[in-house]
Amino acid sequence: MTATAPSAATPVLELDRVRKVYAGTPPVEPVRGVTLTVTRGELVAVVGPSGSGKTTLLHLMAALDRPTSGVVRVAGQPVGALPDRRVAGLRAHRLGVVFQQFFLLENLTALDNVAAGLLYRGVPGAERRRLARQALERVGLGHRLGHRPTTLSGGERQRVAIARALVGHPQVVLADEPTGNLDSAASADLVALLQALNRQGVTLVVVTHDHGVAAAMTRRVELRDGQVVRDSGAGGP
């Protein structure tokens, strides 16, 4: 991480002719040969209508699924070639994921939900909670540490989920429709938060169907029928 030379061109996520086919009659192929490189510090929107393969692509990038063909590299490691334990290591140490449905554990406090982001790194409990507090302060929820998800608003819950993804300082944070369950005001706040985090150096890939959200990102990759139809390219619009 800091040991390697920090260069603007350091790739954190590389997809090379990635295909994903689900068996069946007829077989479904939601991702059809996607080549895409995300480098450190980028703020990328993957935008497309529903059914364009966005979520499947996000699962592939998050190392939650393996490509049928092609190569997905997370932090230089080829996901398809690694055993389950190593892929789990990538997810624990290199990746952060934010979901549309937040996926917070209802009976844990905001602090413990965020601390769970470090659970599978073997970090001791006290240290987990210290880092979780910092992460929650970073997303502006320093005053909600002891609240349970049911007592938080939708925007606050999504911020907790973002803090959980950030807490381990992953190389890239992937967000799947992060504004999908939020009203427009909360959406705008969240987009501003993502932009602010990116300015602090967080690499972000946001999958969305909302062109308004996509427009706020520095790079937009348009997806249609499982293929990249337009890429505004690294380095700005």
Add this chain to the structure above:
Amino acid sequence: MRSVNPPTPRSRLRPADLLPVGTVGPRARPLRAGLSALGVAIGIAAIVAVLSITRSSQADLLAQIDLLGTDLLTVVNGRSIEGQEAKLPAAAGRMLGRLEGVRQLAPTAQLEAASVYRTDKVPAILSGGLAVRACDPALLATLDGRVRQGGFLNPASARYPATVLGYQAAKGLGIAALDQPTRVWLGGHWFTVVGILDPFPLAPEIDRSALVGFPVATRLLGYDGHPSRIYVRTDTERTTAVAALLAPTADPTHPEQVRASRPSDALTARVAAKSATTGLFLGLGAVALLVGGIGIANVMVIGVLERRSEIGLRRALGATRGHVAAQFLVESLLLAALGGVGGVAAGAAITIAVAQRQHWPVQVPAVAAWGGLAAALAIGAVAGLYPALRAARLAPTDALRSV
């Protein structure tokens, strides 16, 4: 070209975190967790209670046996067809008294011709199953018995028409107290009741007898000098050796007709009998435990289905399949352990309640308590295995899509 990346560390779940992670499910649904643990608790409680109650009642029997002693032997000459005791040689008592290892000895003779009635108006046929038995004053000491009321026969009263009633005999004759001079119609003569005995667990035949002295039996009741049952108290460490010599000594010409027995063996047999019936109840407890285990498995399977998104989230956070399996296995073990601890406590409580009612010493065998816990954990492991593997096999993408 890619830059060189440092190797990615493995994902790791600290053992200290496994327990809290395993309680996430039960804490979210405490009622369901409690009910599923209850199933196991009932099974364990049944097993612990059965084992402990059996042990407590056995302890009570063994304490009784210890109190009564295992050094008492009886010598009888078989039984006649009418169920009366047959005669032993007249010299049997004297001969037995010479045996090494015999501490005390008391011959008795059941007097077949005599019966005992409350008054002379009672028809002869209504003997109430009570026997008349001649004995000498040493009987009480030999049997280590106690007089409930009045006194026992002594060399003086043994010569006169005086009788001491066994516990059951006094009840059968309707004599509860000796405040007033009391007489019974015995063998065609009025006998004064001078005492009533406490029950003899080791010599129930005495309980059903009216005891008279040998001299008066000879004079009034036709006693011919042949004893029919001899009680022998031995040195404890020689009991077995003495028992083997009793028959040939009592009747050297027909030793095969003489039966020497150890009354405490009957109580010892009851201890064994209690163990035998325990098996059935243990089986019932095991069935209850099995049903409890199925209850846990059921709850765990439902939990895995309901918590697919949590499983997906944990995989996304870096959990391996093994971590997910371990979480659900620990959860199942925790539910079972909860049931096991509750069950052992409940079983012990039931045992204490029963033992106190029966005035038994309370004994909860350690093997029952620890065995109960171990059985609960084993059930939990088996019940949790399938759900845990199912959770581990769940593909993260499927788990996350299922909302």
